[in-house]
Amino acid sequence: MKVILQTDVKGMGKRGDIVNASDGHARNYLFPKKLAVPADKQNLNELSARKSSEAHKKELEKKEAIRIKEIIENKALTLKVKAGENGKTFGSITSKEISDSIEKELGEKIDKKKIVIQNPIKAVGSYTVDLKLFEGIVAKLKVNIIAE
Numbered sequence: 001m002k003v004i005l006q007t008d009v010k011g012m013g014k015r016g017d018i019v020n021a022s023d024g025h026a027r028n029y030l031f032p033k034k035l036a037v038p039a040d041k042q043n044l045n046e047l048s049a050r051k052s053s054e055a056h057k058k059e060l061e062k063k064e065a066i067r068i069k070e071i072i073e074n075k076a077l078t079l080k081v082k083a084g085e086n087g088k089t090f091g092s093i094t095s096k097e098i099s100d101s102i103e104k105e106l107g108e109k110i111d112k113k114k115i116v117i118q119n120p121i122k123a124v125g126s127y128t129v130d131l132k133l134f135e136g137i138v139a140k141l142k143v144n145i146i147a148e
Helices: 023-030 041-073 095-106
Strands: 002-005 018-020 036-038 076-081 088-093 121-123 125-134 137-147
Touching (some): 041 125, 076 095, 095 137
């Protein structure tokens, strides 16, 4: 019997996959636990509509990421921090601080989880930070740290 998986099922497949399952397994386990639905005409149409909707949503997210990359790529961000002698900062610069300053200075909201800092920023100077905006789209942002 062909079924459409509603959730990931170990050993069978991922959500949205159309798989063959034995009649008893489908009727006694997959259907009662709402892990799968029969692969009839109506459910196949719903699956294709859901997949096209997800593809459209991904395309919009990709266009937005490209737009943000074009804005951020050629900009430099300046952060003022308290620093001691020898240019060492009190604490390190976090991705949250960078995210907040991007929102303030450039007007774009970037999630702090998308900001990748290779080495901790603990001194005054100029650094390059990667922003992973989407799959395969990475923007490089120049961050200047100056003492107050």
